[in-house]
Structures are given as C-alpha cells and as structure tokens.
Amino acid sequence: MLEVDHLNKVYDSHGRRVEAIGDLTFTVPEGQFACVVGPSGCGKTTLLRTLAGLLPPTSGEVQVLRRRVTEPPAGLAVVFQEYGRSLFPWLRVRDNVELPLRAQRIAKARRRELADEALAAVGLAGTGSAYPWQLSGGMQQRVAIARAIAYQPRVLLMDEPFAAVDAQTRADLEDLIRSVWQRLGVTLLFVTHDIDEAVYLGQRVVILSAAPTRVADDLDIDLPADRDQLTTRADPRFTELRSRVYAQIQKVKADPPGKEG
Amino acid sequence: MTLLRRTLLALGLPVLLVAVWWWASAGSTDFYRPALSTILAAFADTWTWDRVRADVLPSLARLAAGYLLALTGGVALGVLIGGNRHVRAFLEPLLEFLRAIPPPVLVPVFILLSGVGDRTKVLVIAFGCVWPILLNTVEGVRGRDEVLSDTCRTYRIGGGLRLWHLLLRSASPRIVTGARQALAIALIVMVISEMIAADNGLGFAVLQFQRGFQIPAMWSGVLLLGLIGVLLAWGFRWAERRMLGWYYGQRAGRREW
Ligand SMILES: Nc1ncnc2c1ncn2[C@@H]1O[C@H](COP(=O)(O)OP(=O)(O)O)[C@@H](O)[C@H]1O
Ligand SMILES: [Mg+2]
Numbered sequence: 001m002l003e004v005d006h007l008n009k010v011y012d013s014h015g016r017r018v019e020a021i022g023d024l025t026f027t028v029p030e031g032q033f034a035c036v037v038g039p040s041g042c043g044k045t046t047l048l049r050t051l052a053g054l055l056p057p058t059s060g061e062v063q064v065l066r067r068r069v070t071e072p073p074a075g076l077a078v079v080f081q082e083y084g085r086s087l088f089p090w091l092r093v094r095d096n097v098e099l100p101l102r103a104q105r106i107a108k109a110r111r112r113e114l115a116d117e118a119l120a121a122v123g124l125a126g127t128g129s130a131y132p133w134q135l136s137g138g139m140q141q142r143v144a145i146a147r148a149i150a151y152q153p154r155v156l157l158m159d160e161p162f163a164a165v166d167a168q169t170r171a172d173l174e175d176l177i178r179s180v181w182q183r184l185g186v187t188l189l190f191v192t193h194d195i196d197e198a199v200y201l202g203q204r205v206v207i208l209s210a211a212p213t214r215v216a217d218d219l220d221i222d223l224p225a226d227r228d229q230l231t232t233r234a235d236p237r238f239t240e241l242r243s244r245v246y247a248q249i250q251k252v253k254a255d256p257p258g259k260e261g
Numbered sequence: 262m263t264l265l266r267r268t269l270l271a272l273g274l275p276v277l278l279v280a281v282w283w284w285a286s287a288g289s290t291d292f293y294r295p296a297l298s299t300i301l302a303a304f305a306d307t308w309t310w311d312r313v314r315a316d317v318l319p320s321l322a323r324l325a326a327g328y329l330l331a332l333t334g335g336v337a338l339g340v341l342i343g344g345n346r347h348v349r350a351f352l353e354p355l356l357e358f359l360r361a362i363p364p365p366v367l368v369p370v371f372i373l374l375s376g377v378g379d380r381t382k383v384l385v386i387a388f389g390c391v392w393p394i395l396l397n398t399v400e401g402v403r404g405r406d407e408v409l410s411d412t413c414r415t416y417r418i419g420g421g422l423r424l425w426h427l428l429l430r431s432a433s434p435r436i437v438t439g440a441r442q443a444l445a446i447a448l449i450v451m452v453i454s455e456m457i458a459a460d461n462g463l464g465f466a467v468l469q470f471q472r473g474f475q476i477p478a479m480w481s482g483v484l485l486l487g488l489i490g491v492l493l494a495w496g497f498r499w500a501e502r503r504m505l506g507w508y509y510g511q512r513a514g515r516r517e518w
Contacts, residue, residue: 052415078415085408090430090507099426100416133511151416 022212327386339398364389397439401432
C-alpha cells in the first residue's frame, strides 16, 4: 500500500533551484502492480527515493503500509537504477543476497534457504560463489532482484531496472518480475520510460507529465493476468492501450503545464 | 609473463648493482669504504644470534607495536572523521597542524613527557606513521559509493554490518595504500628514535659501530636495515593481495571491456 499525497520536491543546491516534482497525488492499493512512466528528468527517481525514505519531501507526504515515511520503512525493498553499483563488490553473490537478512538477525540456515530460493527464482542457482563483477550486466541485475526477493518485502520499488540490458535479457527479466510479483503478492511500483514495457507489465500505468510533474493520466491495464511476450504483445487490446499511453505522453510533451508563480 | 622471466627481471638490477659494488670495491684500502667482501664477512660476524636478540628483535618489536597502534588508531579515527561531516570540519584544522610536524622533532618532546623507555619510541613511531593511514581512511570512507550507502539504508543494514561491509571495505584500497606508505615511514622513525635515545636497537647499533670506527660492521647494519625493509614490503604485498582480491579482480575485469 502506497500513498502519495500532494507531494512536492524542490532541489535547491549550489544556487540552482529545480522543481523535480510539482504536485503528485495517487494511491497504489495493496498487492497492485503499478507502472509509472514519464519523460526523462520528470522526477521518477525522485518519487521513488521519496517513497523509500531516502529523500524528504519539500511539501506533502508519502505513506508506505499506512505509515508516514520519515526514514526507510521496514518491509520495503528497492532495486536501483544503478543496480551494478548497488551490489557489494567485496561480497560474493550469495553474501550480497544474505546481507539484508543478516541485518534482520535471521538464523543462518534460514538465510541460506531464502538466498538459494531467490537465486533459483531468478535463474542464478549456480552462481552464489561468484563475485558480482564476474557477472554480466543482466546477471548483476538479477542478483539485485534476488536480493530484493529474499528480503520478502511487502512493497517493492524498481527504478528503470531494465534500461541497460539487451532486448532478449530484458524480455526474460520482464517475465521474471511478473512471476515474482504473482508469487509474492507484493505491492510493486515499477518505474520505466518504456511505454511497451509499462503496458506489458502492469495492472495499471500512471503517466507523469514533464516538470513540474503531476499525474497526466492513470490507466487500468485490463489485459489477462497470464501474459506472454508473443501473444500479449500481439493482442489488439495491448496495441490499443499502448497507443493511448503513447498519445498521452505526446500530449504531455507538446503541451507542458504552465509554471505557476 | 612467465614466472622465470618475472624473477629474472626483478632480480636483474639488484644482482647487477651488487656485482658492480663487489668488483669496484674489491681490494679497497679505503678505511671508510671497505670491500664488499669485508662487509659481508663482518655481517656474519656481527649479526650473531645474541646480537639479533639484543638489537634486532627489540627494534622489530617497537616497530610492530608502533605500526599496529598507528593502524588501529588511524583507521578508527579515519572512519569517525570520514563518516561524519561535522566531526571532519571540527578536527581537520588540528590534524593539518599536527601532520605538518616532522616526527623526529617529537622525540625530545616525547622523552620529556614519557621518558626514554620503549613507550616513547613506540609513540613516536605511531605518531610519525599514522598520517597516511588516517588521511587515506578518511578519503576512502568519504568516497564510498552513494548507491551502496542507499542500499544499506533501504535494507536497514546498520551498526557493525554497515561499519564493516560499507565503511571499512569501501575504504580498504585506500587504507592499504596509506598503510604501505606508513610502513616505510615507521621504519625510518624507528631508526631515528633509536639513534637519538636508546641503549639497544638497530639504529643504536649502527651509530655505535660508526662511533667506534667499526666501519664494516656499520655497513653491515645498513645492509640489514635494507633487507628488513624489503622483507616487510614483500610481506605487505602478500597480505594486500589476499585482502584486496575483489579489488584487483574488479579492476582487471573493467580493463578487459
Ligand atoms: N540531487 C539532486 N540535486 C539537484 N537536482 C536533482 C537531483 N536529483 C535530480 N535532480 C533533478 O531533478 C529532476 C528530476 O530528476 P530524476 O528524479 O532523476 O528524474 P527521472 O528519474 O525521471 O529521469 C531533474 O531535472 C534532475 O536534474
Ligand atoms: Mg531516473
């Protein structure tokens, strides 16, 4: 459960004032898979960091699991855009996955079990003893996802997680995320700038405007729950939805909301 | 490169220099510049087991104590300063000043404050060599990856796990760099402190030989100090390879791409 209530965020550093988020309000109910799309620089990462408790809002507030966020909330995991840098290079893959569990004082046997399960779920069963820098970008991304899964979060935030991987890996990872979400029943907020990806993955797509950011549109994705790279993407309904999102984004770009004040 | 070629390359220059020294000094009648053969003979006569126990071991013990003190103190203080902006702003001017003091100057001061015993020498060694460790730790901790910091925050990794896996491991390549510089300084300060105030130790022995006109023995002491320096550097490199395996692996991987 996520609530964003009149969120506003202004960066003010070194004499440069940037209104990254204008006025944002939306709610993601428990267990929903919501995608957020918007042009580059519209404040998607800022929104996510605010939800994760890494950044205080300038005004307004955000709630995670019905509690106002003032610090990183328990039960929330993040897969960062810079996933490669989010792995500890001095820890083997398995230890990377286990570290958050150690911080929670989970017993060693249980940690191993959770890490093994998570690594198997992302198709990395045999790589526990490798170092992250020995893996390809796509594999590193899967380690970051495995770490989030093993943590058993109730809320999962992902920031353009597939922006830097090749097309085939990307399709695999998309299906992986769908199945993880279905299995864990987490509330998932997935940030992307890729329209097709948003429509393919989510139950809902929230479209953000360019800065000063607000919600430009909010679409239900009424595609069947069982999705498949071939059939879903060929589905006329898919094409229709993606055209609507596309048109909406074009409108946002062509007709930026006027700056007040 | 094969091991053989590497060994030949590494040993080539030292062997050449020793050969030149041997040849140039052979049959020397200059009292202050004895033949290398004379020095080597003196080496065997001088550095007997009794002598090692009387002079070398005390020196090495003081070196080890001073160095370890600097290492623990420097890293602890460095983490504290590097991890907190306010502590850094508060302590930096004082540290800049202390760092600028040449360590040998402190020997007489420390003698006044804590006597001529081993404690003084250990403290002077520690004070002299702590700076590269401290400054590198501060920079290493400050330079930690912010995505890793955010990862620790979101997964609520704190306390000892954060200290070890985020702060210390991030800083470890820098800490090792500082520790290597510190080792060389520690050896220098050890010798100087023993020359100024000691009744045993390598620095003391070399000075005694020189004052007693035992010139070959003096040269053999210099040789021994050089050897100790080389052995310490080798030991250091071995430990470094073991501790920073991930670091060299990661860098090698980047170069390949
Ligand atoms: N730490 C920061 N300091 C100042 N400005 C920032 C900072 N982070 C982001 N911004 C600015 O805020 C805006 C939104 O950034 P971001 O949230 O990263 O957008 P997105 O993730 O949608 O590309 C951009 O104009 C960016 O330059
Ligand atoms: Mg971003």
